[in-house]
Amino acid sequence: xxxxxxxxxxxxxxxxxxxxxxxxxxxxxxxxxxxxxxxxxxxxxxxxxxxxxxxxxxxxxxxxxxxxxxxxxxxxxxxxxxxxxxxxxxxxxxxxxxxxxxxxxxxxxxxxxxxxxxxxxxxxxxxxxxxxxxxxxxxxxxxxxxxxxxxxxxxxxxxxxxxxxxxxxxxxxxxxxxxxxxxxxxxxxxxxxxxxxxxxxxxxxxxxxxxxxxxxxxxxxxxxxxxxxxxxxxxxxxxxxxxxxxxxxxxxxxxxxxxxxxxxxxxxxxxxxxxxxxxxxxxxxxxxxxxxxxxxxxxxxxxxxxxxxxxxxxxxxxxxxxxxxxxxxxxxxxxxxxxxxxxxxxxxxxxxxxxxxxxxxxxxxxxxxxxxxxxxxxxxxxxxxxxxxxxxxxxxxxxxxxxxxxxxxxxxxxxxxxxxxxxxxxxxxxxxxxxxxxxxxxxxxxxxxxxxxxxxxxxxx
Numbered sequence: 001x002x003x004x005x006x007x008x009x010x011x012x013x014x015x016x017x018x019x020x021x022x023x024x025x026x027x028x029x030x031x032x033x034x035x036x037x038x039x040x041x042x043x044x045x046x047x048x049x050x051x052x053x054x055x056x057x058x059x060x061x062x063x064x065x066x067x068x069x070x071x072x073x074x075x076x077x078x079x080x081x082x083x084x085x086x087x088x089x090x091x092x093x094x095x096x097x098x099x100x101x102x103x104x105x106x107x108x109x110x111x112x113x114x115x116x117x118x119x120x121x122x123x124x125x126x127x128x129x130x131x132x133x134x135x136x137x138x139x140x141x142x143x144x145x146x147x148x149x150x151x152x153x154x155x156x157x158x159x160x161x162x163x164x165x166x167x168x169x170x171x172x173x174x175x176x177x178x179x180x181x182x183x184x185x186x187x188x189x190x191x192x193x194x195x196x197x198x199x200x201x202x203x204x205x206x207x208x209x210x211x212x213x214x215x216x217x218x219x220x221x222x223x224x225x226x227x228x229x230x231x232x233x234x235x236x237x238x239x240x241x242x243x244x245x246x247x248x249x250x251x252x253x254x255x256x257x258x259x260x261x262x263x264x265x266x267x268x269x270x271x272x273x274x275x276x277x278x279x280x281x282x283x284x285x286x287x288x289x290x291x292x293x294x295x296x297x298x299x300x301x302x303x304x305x306x307x308x309x310x311x312x313x314x315x316x317x318x319x320x321x322x323x324x325x326x327x328x329x330x331x332x333x334x335x336x337x338x339x340x341x342x343x344x345x346x347x348x349x350x351x352x353x354x355x356x357x358x359x360x361x362x363x364x365x366x367x368x369x370x371x372x373x374x375x376x377x378x379x380x381x382x383x384x385x386x387x388x389x390x391x392x393x394x395x396x397x398x399x400x401x402x403x404x405x406x407x408x409x410x411x412x413x414x415x416x417x418x419x420x421x422x423x424x425x426x427x428x429x430x431x432x433x434x435x436x437x438x439x440x441x442x443x444x445x446x447x448x449x450x451x452x453x454x455x456x457x458x459x460x461x
Contacts (some may be wrong), residue, residue, distance in 0.1 A: 008063060009086045009435045010078040011056050013045070023047045024072045024237070025079065042080060045073075051365045060084040072237075167194040175199045250335050254310070254431040258391040259440055263448040264412055268424040271454045280349055285356035287380055289327075291454060292404055292447070294351060296379060297323060297344055299446035306443050307376050308399050308434050317434060326378030326395060327355065329362035337395055338367045339375040383407060391424040399434045402447065403427040424451075 013023060021044040030042045041053045042062075060082035067073050165182040167175070171194055175182050178199065185202045187194040224233040268291050275286045300307050300323055307320045325343035329336055338361070340346070340354045361367050378401040382390050389405035405425040412421035428444040435443075450456045 007083060007338075008081050009058055009060065009084050011042075011058075011080045013073045013075050013077050013079050013084065014054065015075045022072050022074050023052075025067055025069055026051060027069055028065055030062050032062050032064060036060060036062060038080060045226075047369055052368065053216050053366075056080070056082065058082065058084060059251035061086045157396075161325075166192050166391075171196055171199060198421055253291075253312075254394050254395075254432060256394065256429050257432045257437070257440060258427055258429040259444050260389060260425060260427050261444055261448045262423060262425045263452050264414065264421045265407060265424050265451045268451045268454050269407065269422045275348075281352060284349060284352040285359070288407060289379070289404070290348070290352050290355060292381075292402075292451065293325060293327075293355065293379060294348060294457060295341070295447045295450035295454075296377070296402055297325065297351075298450060298457060299443045300377065301344065302446055302460060303439060303443050306400055306430070306435055306439055309376070310399075310431060310433050320376045322325035322376070324374050324376045326398070326401075327358055328378060329359060330386060331362050331365060331367075331368075336362060336367055336372060337375060337378055338362060338371040339378075341374070377401065379404065383424065389427045391427060392429045394429055394431060398431075400428060400430040400440070400443065402444075403429070426451075 025043055026046050027044045028042070029039075029044070031038055035061050036042060036056050038057060039055045042056045044053050045049055046052075049116050062080065063083045064081045066077075066079050066081070073079055117387065165180055165185065166187065166189075172182065174196055175194075177184070180199055180202050182194055182199075185194050185198050188198055189195045223235075226232070265288070268288060272286060272288055272291060275281050275290075304321075307323055309316050309318045309320065322342055323344040324339040324341050326337045326339040329338065338358050340351070340358060343351060343354070346354060358367075358371075361371070375395055375398055377396050377398055378388075378392075380392050380401060380403045383404050383406035386406050390403045392401045392403045394401050403426065405427070407422050407424045410423040411418050412423055413419075416422055426444060426448060428440060428447075430440045430443075446460075450460065
């Protein structure tokens with residue numbers, strides 16, 4: 001089947017977020033023979049940051065699914081072909097089985113591919129190139145067998161023998177020590193080179209994954225259990241992989257400073273209860289996080305230099321005249337940080353509505369990559385887990401992140417007397433290249449002052 005066929009149209013893996021290079025097919029919603037219509041969702045894929053449903057842009061009957069569920073596919077590769085003229089009487093060509101690529105001996109040190117670098121959504125250019133994962137269940141011997149069968153069908157006799165697997169000497173020695181035949185190892189390195197990780201993967205016993213129903217979300221990636229069942233190894237991919245890379249890049253690039261303040265938020269908690277009964281807030285999510293978010297926005301307005309980013313390449317500080325407020329959200333796929341665009345322009349009811357939509361979408365796993373791009377500052381609410389506070393790590397490209405601890409009834413000196421009051425601890429981490437101690441302290445003190453006396457939301461806004 002070719003792209004020039006007028007009867008069949010091919011749908012390629014799109015770039016569902018700026019700069020993505022690959023996505024994993026989580027679930028197919030259609031099978032060969034199913035009728036599809038323009039705009040119908042045919043599969044769900046997971047990028048480095050979110051699960052996304054892909055609609056097909058034309059009508060027809062599904063002819064072929066090019067990749068099984070669980071396969072990571074490069075952007076631009078054909079994932080499904082559709083017969084757009086069913087019943088036309090033209091013969092339907094059998095789906096071609098791609099022949100294995102010719103194998104050549106690798107140089108001692110293969111050069112890294114040049115050109116565009118892979119980009120993680122919301123994190124900028126990654127430091128190392130993305131590796132294409134092999135299709136599940138397809139090994140080197142199976143590829144050779146397929147080539148032999150194809151050669152017989154074409155009348156050319158037996159296929160030539162498979163060339164020596166590509167691997168560096170240390171990797172060959174490792175395979176020999178572990179008793180692994182390199183011909184049975186699935187390579188994941190550039191140009192089909194077998195890596196040390198590939199050898200270890202071939203040596204480890206793999207637990208049999210449970211069958212996945214098409215009506216449910218696919219189970220996590222199959223784990224590798226040690227022979228004595230004392231350890232389980234889980235492949236790092238998707239959201240967790242992107243988060244880890246981003247946190248390493250942030251922690252070892254931006255010099256972090258964290259300051260803390262403990263504050264009486266009794267009046268804020270009373271205001272929350274009052275707002276729940278306000279007709280303008282009817283049907284909206286009203287909680288302490290809403291007022292904390294508003295307090296941070298006011299503090300940024302009073303101290304605008306905190307809302308900036310460091311451009312290392314240009315050696316410039318980029319001041320942001322808008323606030324895209326990130327809210328860290330725990331989801332079944334890991335921690336994600338979608339942001340509310342132009343949060344600084346929103347009224348309290350609008351901010352409440354945006355917060356509600358953001359949380360609901362994140363919990364459903366439907367947050368789009370675009371929603372996680374362009375954040376300027378972030379709030380992480382560790383208090384929902386009963387934690388007093390923490391030292392949060394900056395999201396790459398941002399200058400500050402505010403951690404909110406648990407709100408607890410504690411003894412507090414109020415008007416000269418010890419009384420039970422609602423108290424919490426806030427922690428502000430900031431990039432010390434951009435934000436010095438004075439500026440960071442002013443921002444944190446302003447947030448605390450507003451939460452202690454929420455009427456300042458009116459006088460300071």
